[in-house]
Structure formats: C-alpha cells, structure tokens
Amino acid sequence: MRKITYVIGLFVAFGLLAQDKTAMKYAKTITADDLKAHLSILASDEYEGRETGKKGQKMAAKYIAKHFESLGFEAPVDGSYFQKFDLTEAQIGSVYFRKGDDKKIGFEDFVYYSSSETSGEEYIKAVIADEEKSEDYTGKYVVYTAEKLGGLQAKAEKAKEAGAVGVIITLEDDQEFESFITRYSPYLKRPSLRMEGRDNESTKLIIGDKAMAEWMFDKTYDEISAGDESQVIFNADYLDRPVGTENVLGFLKGTEKPDEVLVITSHYDHVGIINGEIHNGADDDGSGTVTVLEIAEAFSTAAAKNKGPKRSILFMTVTGEEKGLLGSKYYTDTDPIFPLENTVANLNIDMVGRVDDAHAENSDYIYLIGSDKLSQELHNLSEEMNKTYTNLELDYTYNDENDPNQFYKRSDHYNFAKNNVPIIFYFNGTHEDYHKPTDTVDKIDFETMEKRARLVFHTGWELANRAERIKVDKIKEEKVSGD
Numbered sequence: 424m425r426k427i428t429y430v431i432g433l434f435v436a437f438g439l440l441a442q443d444k445t446a447m448k449y450a451k452t453i454t455a456d457d458l459k460a461h462l463s464i465l466a467s468d469e470y471e472g473r474e475t476g477k478k479g480q481k482m483a484a485k486y487i488a489k490h491f492e493s494l495g496f497e498a499p500v501d502g503s504y505f506q507k508f509d510l511t512e513a514q515i516g517s518v519y520f521r522k523g524d525d526k527k528i529g530f531e532d533f534v535y536y537s538s539s540e541t542s543g544e545e546y547i548k549a550v551i552a553d554e555e556k557s558e559d560y561t562g563k564y565v566v567y568t569a570e571k572l573g574g575l576q577a578k579a580e581k582a583k584e585a586g587a588v589g590v591i592i593t594l595e596d597d598q599e600f601e602s603f604i605t606r607y608s609p610y611l612k613r614p615s616l617r618m619e620g621r622d623n624e625s626t627k628l629i630i631g632d633k634a635m636a637e638w639m640f641d642k643t644y645d646e647i648s649a650g651d652e653s654q655v656i657f658n659a660d661y662l663d664r665p666v667g668t669e670n671v672l673g674f675l676k677g678t679e680k681p682d683e684v685l686v687i688t689s690h691y692d693h694v695g696i697i698n699g700e701i702h703n704g705a706d707d708d709g710s711g712t713v714t715v716l717e718i719a720e721a722f723s724t725a726a727a728k729n730k731g732p733k734r735s736i737l738f739m740t741v742t743g744e745e746k747g748l749l750g751s752k753y754y755t756d757t758d759p760i761f762p763l764e765n766t767v768a769n770l771n772i773d774m775v776g777r778v779d780d781a782h783a784e785n786s787d788y789i790y791l792i793g794s795d796k797l798s799q800e801l802h803n804l805s806e807e808m809n810k811t812y813t814n815l816e817l818d819y820t821y822n823d824e825n826d827p828n829q830f831y832k833r834s835d836h837y838n839f840a841k842n843n844v845p846i847i848f849y850f851n852g853t854h855e856d857y858h859k860p861t862d863t864v865d866k867i868d869f870e871t872m873e874k875r876a877r878l879v880f881h882t883g884w885e886l887a888n889r890a891e892r893i894k895v896d897k898i899k900e901e902k903v904s905g906d
Contacts, residue, residue: 474695491673
C-alpha cells in the first residue's frame with residue numbers, strides 16, 4: 424500500500440513539474456527587448472501622450488488591436504476588438520467674479536472646479552464660515568479663511584451638509600496659493616471627460632488668496648470674521664461636446680472552462696499635451712500596456728502549441744483611466760462583454776517600469792495592492808507564484824486600508840473589485856516624473872519590468888489552469904462607486 428502511494432506521488436509530482444516547466448517555457452518569451460520595442464512606439468512623441476478621445480489614443484488603440492489580431496485572438500465585441508462608447512467633454516469657458524466693472528478672473532486670481540451645470544452670471548451670497556457653530560448655509564457660498572491648504576475635503580463636505588452650493592477657500596500664505604494655482608490651473612482649465620451628465624448636486628469649489636477675500640468683503644484680511652457676508656456676481660460657462668473613445672479587447676478562449684474568464688488589464692491612455700509639451704506616459708501606463716501585450720503573446724504562443732489555458736482570458740487595455748477610471752467603469756457597469764459573475768479575477772497592471780526611492784537599493788520588488796481584499800486564496804496563490812518563479816520582494820505598503828494614498832481606489836481594478844471580482848493591482852510606486860513630460864522611455868528599467876511581467880504571467884497561468892476557480896470569501900455587501 425505504501426509502495427502504491429509512493430508511485431502515485433511520483434506521478435503527481437511529475438505532472439506538477441511538467442506544468443511548471445511549461446509555464447516557465449512560455450514566461451521566458453516575455454523579454455526586456457520586446458517590452459522596449461513596443462513601448463518605444465506607444466510612448467513616442469508620434470502618439471502625442473495618448474489623451475482620451477484624441478489622435479494619439481486612437482493610434483494606440485489601432486496598434487493594440489493589430490497586435491491582438493496578429494496573435495489570432497477572437498474579436499469579442501460583435502467581431503471587433505474595439506468596445507466603443509461616448510463620453511462628454513466639458514471645456515470650461517469664462518469664469519469670473521464681478522463687482523461692478525471689477526473682476527477676479529478664474530485660473531488667474533483663483534482656481535475653480537465643479538461638475539454642476541452653470542447658467543451664466545448669477546448673484547451669489549458669500550458668508551465667512553463659523554467653524555465653531557453649526558450654521559444653515561442653504562443656497563450660499565461658504566468662505567473659509569486658512570493659513571495653509573488642508574482638510575479641504577472635510578470642509579467641503581461639512582458645508583454641503585449645511586446646504587451650501589459653493590465652498591471658497593482663501594489662503595493667507597501667498598506662496599502656498601501661488602504654488603497651488605501654478606500646479607493645478609493647467610489641468611483644471613483643460614477639457615474634462617465624464618460618462619454621466621452634469622451633477623447639479625455637486626458643490627462648486629474655489630481656491631483663492633487673501634487679496635480675493637479682501638476684495639470680496641471690502642475688509643483687510645485681519646478684519647474679516649465669521650458671519651461676514653458679501654454679495655457678488657459669479658459666472659462659469661461650460662462648452663460641452665460628445666467624444667468617442669474605446670477599450671481594446673482580445674479574447675483567448677479556454678480549452679476546458681471557456682465560460683470562466685480571467686481579465687488582464689492596463690490603461691493605455693495618458694494625459695496628452697499640456698502647455699505644448701507632450702506627456703509620453705512611458706511608465707503611466709505605457710509600461711502596463713506593453714506588459715499586457717507581452718503576456719498576451721506568451722499565452723498565444725502556448726495556445727499555438729496546444730497548451731492553451733483551460734479558462735478563457737480577456738486581455739483588455741482600457742481608455743479613460745486618467746479621466747476617472749471611465750473605460751473600466753464602462754465595461755463593468757454598462758457593458759460587461761463577459762458576465763461579471765463568470766469573471767474569475769482581474770489582474771491590473773498600472774506603472775511597472777520604474778523603481779521608486781524606497782527601493783533604490785533593490786529593484787527586484789513590486790507593490791501588490793488588493794490581493795487579499797476579496798479572496799485570501801488569491802493572495803496565497805500570488806505569494807506561491809512569486810516564491811516558485813520570480814522571487815521578487817512583494818511590498819504591501821499601499822495595501823493598508825489606512826494608507827493616505829488610497830491607491831486601491833485609483834486604478835481600473837477597482838471597478839472590478841466593487842463588483843466583488845477578486846483583483847491584484849501591480850504597481851511600482853510613484854516617482855518625480857509622474858504626470859510630467861519627463862515620464863519617458865529612457866527612464867524605464869526593462870530588466871526589472873521583465874521580471875514583474877513574468878510574475879503576472881505565472882499568476883495568470885495558475886488562475887487559468889487550476890482545477891477550481893478561486894473562492895471569493897470576503898464579499899462586500901454594499902457596492903461602491905469608483906473614483
């Protein structure tokens with residue numbers, strides 16, 4: 424009996440070893456050179472920063488679709504690789520405060536943000552907040568005076584609860600204000616994209632300086648006190664138009680469990696051209712996009728040798744992440760091509776080409792976020808794949824629910840997670856070139872990127888080929904919306 428058990432054990436071990444060798448064979452087709460070749464195209468100036476709905480994004484979509492076609496993947500959207508949908512582009516027009524003929528101009532004298540509708544000039548009543556009391560601010564703009572910019576969200580929520588339609592923060596520190604307006608005005612003045620119509624419940628948000636407060640209340644900054652009121656004219660116009668964009672999907676059908684689907688994602692859009700400078704987005708998220716392309720090719724190569732995955736795999740590069748996770752939200756909330764209840768997991772890759780300061784002495788790491796949020800089994804599987812194949816340092820710093828960065832809610836996996844699909848988010852951390860024109864191909868560490876890509880491949884291979892789909896053991900009872 425013991426001898427028979429031993430023999431059976433040898434066969435089982437041999438089977439596992441063969442599977443390991445097969446996975447390793449195809450993982451090795453993912454190379455630094457191939458990653459660099461793809462990225463040198465997608466993150467080149469020719470692609471103009473791949474802004475959602477613009478020329479460069481469309482070029483990138485065609486490049487990705489052509490790659491999926493070359494791999495022989497099914498085009499799962501009614502015979503197309505493109506999941507097309509429309510967004511609304513909101514271009515801000517004239518924004519100002521006016522008293523008589525005297526004006527304070529938006530993005531010169533103050534910063535303005537809102538997603539609510541506007542109707543030209545309107546008289547508004549502004550009142551200095553009394554932070555010691557609970558006041559009724561129905562229909563008013565609440566003004567907070569502050570030395571530094573902090574606790575902005577809490578102030579806005581408190582004012583909204585008290586009925587305010589707008590929140591004005593005036594900063595005493597001129598240097599802080601100049602830094603803020605210089606940094607944010609170029610972004611906020613640019614067109615924004617949204618999936619839904621305008622939200623008239625949205626609170627208007629204005630950041631000004633002490634000179635604006637003095638102008639508004641006809642007092643020196645030191646004389647301004649809680650309860651002071653002012654009536655001025657405010658104007659904000661939007662010029663909205665429809666914009667078409669698309670997710671790009673390639674489908675590899677499973678050999679044994681085709682209805683169970685693993686989704687591997689990245690976002691291929693970036694922020695485009697700002698102030699005449701192309702933001703190439705090599706790391707964010709050109710690195711993730713080309714990683715998906717290489718992983719897709721590895722699985723395709725295996726399938727061509729009759730080693731295709733038992734479960735189906737959807738390779739999806741999404742649009743509109745930089746505009747609010749819009750492409751992944753469209754897929755999960757509006758048009759899931761494959762039912763979410765049949766979706767085994769989502770592996771999302773967003774920024775995997777750089778090394779952050781915290782790991783300057785050891786580049787063999789990757790931040791993992793979300794692996795244990797919905798499925799302990801997924802987390803354990805991920806750990807085992809790394810231990811078996813890649814031996815990277817798995818850093819869970821940003822997985823902490825109390826981490827102030829809240830990266831768990833800031834990339835496309837979140838739209839799957841909110842629908843109780845287990846996820847892993849692969850991330851190299853931030854760096855000084857984040858959302859700057861200096862996020863370029865020459866700064867990518869392709870050797871490290873290769874190792875990270877192979878980890879995702881091995882994790883995907885196991886998820887697609889194991890006997891049972893992973894279990895969801897931490898279901899969220901209430902779904903929440905993505906950012």
